[in-house]
Amino acid sequence: MATRPLTGTKVFLILVAFFGVVIGVNVTMMKLAIATLPGTDVDSPYAAGLAYDREISAAQDQASRKWQVNAHIERRADGNAVLQVEARDASGQPLTGLKFAGRLERPTDKRADLAVGLAEAGIGIYRGNAASVAPGQWDLVIEGDAKGERVFLSRNRVILN
Known part of the structure; x- marks a missing residue:
């Protein structure tokens, strides 16, 4: 069997092919990284x-203030989640007339954050629903406002199955 000699042209083509593959993979990875980048955490x-x-x-x-604010969130089989917040003052009396808002934030992707509007369902009890909540880890952020001023803020990591 006759072997062909290694010429300068073959070496050149091998080098061009090698670096072409490396550059092509780098460009592809760069485009994928930029397309999936969620952005900065703070502007x-x-x-x-x-x-x-x-x-x-x-x-x-x-x-x-020594308020006692308890939150319970449950993801249902249909993908919706129900959030209930119970708020009491330092003496244990229900807090009424506040405006609570909830937010489910993905720790890894701010684009997946969901707002949960809460309405007073009873004396000191606030409830709200979030639609299409994916299973996994979330940060549950609860904010309470009184007369336009934020008076309560809580951030907790929750796992919704």
């Missing part, structure tokens, strides 16, 4: 840093 880290002291003050005010 302005500087503004977020300035708001830090206000958040600390709001957390201290919230702790001084």
Whole structure:
């Protein structure tokens, strides 16, 4: 069997093919990474840093109220989730007249976040529904407002099956 000699042209074509495959894979991976990038966590880290002291003050005010706020969320078989929040003051009396809002945030992708509107269903009990909640880990964020001012904030990791 006769073998063909390794010529400069063959070496050149092998190098072009090798680097063509490497560059093609890199371009494909780059396009996929950019297409699935959810974006930044905050648009302005500087503004977020300035708001830090206000958040600390709001957390201290919230702790001084000594409210007892319990939340329960349940994902149903149809994919909907029911959120119930029970709010009581320091003496155990139900808190009424507040405006609570809930949010389900995906820890890894802000594009999948879902808002949950809560309405007062009873004295100190607030309920709401979220449609099409995927199973998995979520951050449950509950905010309570009184007269346009945020008076309560809670963030908890939950797993919905």
